[in-house]
Amino acid sequence: MDMQATKKKLNLKEKYRAMTRDLDWNPSYQKLEDIYPYASYEGVKIHDWEKWEDPFRLTMDAYWKYQAEKERKLYAIIDAYAQNNGHLNVTDARYLNAIKILLTGVTPLEYMAHRGFAHAGRQFPGAGPRVACLMQSLDEIRHAQTQIHSLSNYNKFYNGFHEFTHMFERVWFLSVSRSFFDDAVSAGPFEFIVSIGFSFEYVLTNLLFVPFVSGAAYNGDMGTMTFGFSAQSDEARHMTLGLEAIKFILEQDPANVPIVQRWIDKWTWRGYRVLTLVAMMMDYMLPKRIMSWKEAWEVYFEENGGALFKDLARYGIRPPKWLDQIAQDKDHISHQAWCTFYNYALAANFHTWIPSEEEMDWLARKYPNSFDKYYRPRLEYWREQAAQGNRFYNKTLPMLCQTCQIPMLFTEPGDPTKICYREADYKGEKYHFCSDGCKEIFENEPEKYIQAWLPVHQVYQGNCFPEGTDPTAEGFDPLAAVLRYYHLESGRDNLDFEGSEDQRNFAAWRGQATTNA
Amino acid sequence: MSFELTIEPLGQCIEVEDEQTILDAALRAGVWLPHACCHGLCATCKITVLEGEVEHGEASSFALMDFERDEGKALACCARLQSDVVIEAEIDAEPDAEIIPVRDFDGSVQHIEALTPSIKGVVIELDEPMHFQAGQYINLEIAGEACSRAFSIANAPADGRRIELNIRRVPGGVGTGWVHERLALGDRVRLSGPYGCFFVRKSLPEPVIFMAGGSGLSSPRAMIFDLLAKHDTRLMTLVYGQRTRAELYYHEEFLALAAAHPNFRYVPTLSDEAVESDWNGLRAYVHEAAQAHFGGDFRGHKAYLCGPPPMIDACITTLMRGRLFENDIYTEKFFSAADAQQVRSPLFKRI
Ligand SMILES: Cc1cc2nc3c(=O)[nH]c(=O)nc-3n(C[C@H](O)[C@H](O)[C@H](O)COP(=O)(O)OP(=O)(O)OC[C@H]3O[C@@H](n4cnc5c(N)ncnc54)[C@H](O)[C@@H]3O)c2cc1C
Ligand code: FES
Ligand SMILES: [Fe+2]
Ligand SMILES: [Fe+2]
Numbered sequence: 036m037d038m039q040a041t042k043k044k045l046n047l048k049e050k051y052r053a054m055t056r057d058l059d060w061n062p063s064y065q066k067l068e069d070i071y072p073y074a075s076y077e078g079v080k081i082h083d084w085e086k087w088e089d090p091f092r093l094t095m096d097a098y099w100k101y102q103a104e105k106e107r108k109l110y111a112i113i114d115a116y117a118q119n120n121g122h123l124n125v126t127d128a129r130y131l132n133a134i135k136i137l138l139t140g141v142t143p144l145e146y147m148a149h150r151g152f153a154h155a156g157r158q159f160p161g162a163g164p165r166v167a168c169l170m171q172s173l174d175e176i177r178h179a180q181t182q183i184h185s186l187s188n189y190n191k192f193y194n195g196f197h198e199f200t201h202m203f204e205r206v207w208f209l210s211v212s213r214s215f216f217d218d219a220v221s222a223g224p225f226e227f228i229v230s231i232g233f234s235f236e237y238v239l240t241n242l243l244f245v246p247f248v249s250g251a252a253y254n255g256d257m258g259t260m261t262f263g264f265s266a267q268s269d270e271a272r273h274m275t276l277g278l279e280a281i282k283f284i285l286e287q288d289p290a291n292v293p294i295v296q297r298w299i300d301k302w303t304w305r306g307y308r309v310l311t312l313v314a315m316m317m318d319y320m321l322p323k324r325i326m327s328w329k330e331a332w333e334v335y336f337e338e339n340g341g342a343l344f345k346d347l348a349r350y351g352i353r354p355p356k357w358l359d360q361i362a363q364d365k366d367h368i369s370h371q372a373w374c375t376f377y378n379y380a381l382a383a384n385f386h387t388w389i390p391s392e393e394e395m396d397w398l399a400r401k402y403p404n405s406f407d408k409y410y411r412p413r414l415e416y417w418r419e420q421a422a423q424g425n426r427f428y429n430k431t432l433p434m435l436c437q438t439c440q441i442p443m444l445f446t447e448p449g450d451p452t453k454i455c456y457r458e459a460d461y462k463g464e465k466y467h468f469c470s471d472g473c474k475e476i477f478e479n480e481p482e483k484y485i486q487a488w489l490p491v492h493q494v495y496q497g498n499c500f501p502e503g504t505d506p507t508a509e510g511f512d513p514l515a516a517v518l519r520y521y522h523l524e525s526g527r528d529n530l531d532f533e534g535s536e537d538q539r540n541f542a543a544w545r546g547q548a549t550t551n552a
Numbered sequence: 553m554s555f556e557l558t559i560e561p562l563g564q565c566i567e568v569e570d571e572q573t574i575l576d577a578a579l580r581a582g583v584w585l586p587h588a589c590c591h592g593l594c595a596t597c598k599i600t601v602l603e604g605e606v607e608h609g610e611a612s613s614f615a616l617m618d619f620e621r622d623e624g625k626a627l628a629c630c631a632r633l634q635s636d637v638v639i640e641a642e643i644d645a646e647p648d649a650e651i652i653p654v655r656d657f658d659g660s661v662q663h664i665e666a667l668t669p670s671i672k673g674v675v676i677e678l679d680e681p682m683h684f685q686a687g688q689y690i691n692l693e694i695a696g697e698a699c700s701r702a703f704s705i706a707n708a709p710a711d712g713r714r715i716e717l718n719i720r721r722v723p724g725g726v727g728t729g730w731v732h733e734r735l736a737l738g739d740r741v742r743l744s745g746p747y748g749c750f751f752v753r754k755s756l757p758e759p760v761i762f763m764a765g766g767s768g769l770s771s772p773r774a775m776i777f778d779l780l781a782k783h784d785t786r787l788m789t790l791v792y793g794q795r796t797r798a799e800l801y802y803h804e805e806f807l808a809l810a811a812a813h814p815n816f817r818y819v820p821t822l823s824d825e826a827v828e829s830d831w832n833g834l835r836a837y838v839h840e841a842a843q844a845h846f847g848g849d850f851r852g853h854k855a856y857l858c859g860p861p862p863m864i865d866a867c868i869t870t871l872m873r874g875r876l877f878e879n880d881i882y883t884e885k886f887f888s889a890a891d892a893q894q895v896r897s898p899l900f901k902r903i
Contacts (some may be wrong), residue, residue: 286875349872
């Protein structure tokens with residue numbers, strides 16, 4: 036007999052389900068609490084993991100296929116870029132310093148994200164979020180690898196790119212982004228997904244990516260730009276995961292709302308602090324500017340974030356704390372950060388400079404309320420001093436904020452001439468902070484933050500010298516020892532751009548490439 | 553010139569203009585497709601083209617790979633039709649949706665009455681019956697203006713020949729002005745329909761809450777009459793608000809309905825009724841009335857919201873505070889030109 040087999044083709048949703056959640060099972064000889072030991076201590080209550088809606092429906096087989104083709108394309112472009120000496124097409128060799136920050140300060144975060152999502156992907160009791168986190172974990176390691184490969188080309192020619200993993204764990208300013216992610220990956224799975232999946236990927240990622248990727252495009256860096264596009268095609272999946280996670284947690288139990296609120300406050304502020312580096316990069320380090328930090332903040336945070344927080348209000352979530360202070364700060368932080376690095380250029384892996392007249396005019400136009408009044412006079416004074424042979428490099432170490440680990444360079448809300456200091460006592464010790472935000476974050480979890488590895492404290496405790504160093508020896512130069520410990524070569528990797536080896540080499544090679552001399 | 557686009561698994565058919573993207577056409581037709589960047593970079597809006605030809609526009613080669621183009625994938629936010637096209641998108645099929653092709657219908661005006669100082673009840677007798685689901689709307693052609701306007705059908709489908717509309721006059725409005733001033737008994741009219749996915753999900757067993765304000769009573773009225781006519785026994789509550797008693801049209805009808813059907817509850821409310829009047833019902837906005845009636849807890853319900861966008865917004869907030877979320881809320885916003893173009897976050901898909 037001829038039976039008509041009318042098996043309906045599975046639609047995308049059913050297919051995804053079959054290949055993911057349906058592979059899950061209920062354990063019979065182990066207790067759930069033992070299999071997922073981190074699922075409850077954060078206080079988040081989940082009643083029904085089945086309510087998790089898969090934010091995207093990509094099965095593993097399709098995933099490999101996509102990523103493989105992305106790699107093929109990306110590497111074809113990176114290879115061509117390398118073969119054609121694409122590095123000589125960038126606008127100006129000062130641009131290289133922006134991507135030194137990208138490679139040393141951001142790329143390791145991709146790797147940290149990979150680890151964090153792998154951990155969350157193991158610890159969530161629901162199969163839906165486990166699979167989603169696992170995929171993001173794979174994306175992130177791909178981002179780390181492709182970013183390293185895109186930038187390794189520069190390492191062949193220029194200084195400061197070498198040993199970025201070594202530097203990431205030691206160099207003073209890199210501890211800012213490092214401690215941010217350490218904080219996230221050492222939290223429970225729920226806080227991790229709110230901190231990175233939601234606050235960072237959704238609320239702040241555009242402020243990180245757009246400046247570097249558009250900055251690359253504007254400044255002739257096709258390799259980095261192509262990497263950016265290839266990563267951006269994963270970004271939507273990451274953002275949707277962050278949004279689904281926050282909706283799911285908020286809908287599961289009203290008791291979750293205040294917990295999530297505290298995380299949103301904390302992680303928006305933590306993320307915003309890390310972005311100080313990006314702010315400085317946008318306003319000072321890109322030879323051809325995209326937009327000012329202030330403009331980027333207004334578009335990507337105030338407008339887009341505004342619409343988001345209006346929707347979140349329906350869950351009883353209010354906008355993150357300290358936004359009023361951020362609104363005042365947007366006129367200042369990029370300048371304050373650049374001034375600090377100009378001071379400490381002795382101990383960084385990139386070069387600094389005083390902006391040209393034309394660049395100062397651009398800054399004055401973009402920052403009519405602050406630049407001419409507070410920062411131009413400072414920069415002009417330093418330029419004058421340098422011209423007279425008094426280029427000042429600060430050799431003492433700054434006090435760091437216990438939470439964000441940024442030197443105390445930010446000013447009081449409402450008074451850009453006064454450095455903001457806060458302090459708290461805990462178990463008989465005094466701790467210092469750059470702001471009310473960082474202080475409150477500390478006070479919510481003091482046991483966590485008293486463990487912070489603060490580069491300045493570590494230097495003073497003698498923990499940042501190469502093995503075998505004798506600090507009591509005659510003529511001991513502590514700064515030189517610290518630089519050796521960082522694997523930075525003084526006079527080559529650090530100091531001013533003017534007169535640097537990068538500057539000389541770029542000019543010579545570009546000259547060879549574009550003239551017959 | 554325009555092409556026809558069929559969206560699977562809904563089976564919904566829509567018109568797409570020459571320069572219009574699939575995403576734009578779908579969203580405008582009330583079909584939500586996943587999307588994020590809207591310019592070809594993020595691949596959130598990826599769809600499968602089952603039949604026909606599309607042009608990929610500015611789709612990034614990372615977001616839409618070559619092999620995917622060969623496999624018939626496209627990005628809805630960039631793709632434009634080169635022929636009639638059938639696509640499959642990542643949207644959930646609605647088991648309660650009937651797939652009814654949109655058609656043009658002619659009819660004549662059988663009855664007009666002033667329901668309130670600003671709302672007219674218009675009854676149209678169609679020449680041929682139109683099949684529709686209670687809650688859907690039609691586009692009424694505005695004679696002499698070469699344009700049409702959306703109005704929800706206020707009666708249950710029954711034999712399909714009778715179309716009741718409740719039309720509120722928009723000050724300075726072309727279409728509603730024409731209805732209020734020019735449309736007369738016996739006039740011939742043309743309309744197209746049925747449109748929309750605002751209908752009762754009958755397969756879901758939960759009790760329902762209808763929330764209506766202004767002329768937004770039309771769809772819930774059709775839905776309630778339809779459910780009761782089909783002897784549906786679930787509990788249904790209508791929270792219905794107007795500003796004043798004079799505007800509370802169909803009030804007596806709903807009182808009678810509530811008296812006759814124990815599973816139908818009627819909660820009328822007025823937001824701007826003179827203090828000294830003899831109204832002894834609630835004096836509040838719709839969302840406040842619902843909050844009071846349900847004691848602020850909406851769990852375990854399905855809610856259907858219909859009316860002007862600000863009312864819908866306030867109601868959604870109240871429902872969510874009372875722990876009823878997106879998946880249990882259905883809305884029909886009476887958008888007009890005045891409400892288009894607002895910045896939205898992608899947190900919510902349908903509401
Ligand atoms: C799916 C759907 C179903 C609908 N069902 C109904 C219904 O059953 N009954 C009903 O009465 N209406 C309903 N509406 C609303 C109705 O379609 C509009 O009121 C109508 O399109 C207005 O047309 P108009 O030509 O009179 O105004 P237009 O000429 O388009 O607008 C005139 C001017 O008024 C402004 N304007 C228009 N509307 C408003 C407003 N609401 N508030 C403030 N300013 C405004 C415009 O910006 C414009 O400047 C529905 C809308 C939708 C989308
Ligand atoms: S919405 Fe981003 S690619 Fe279409
Ligand atoms: Fe990433
Ligand atoms: Fe801080």
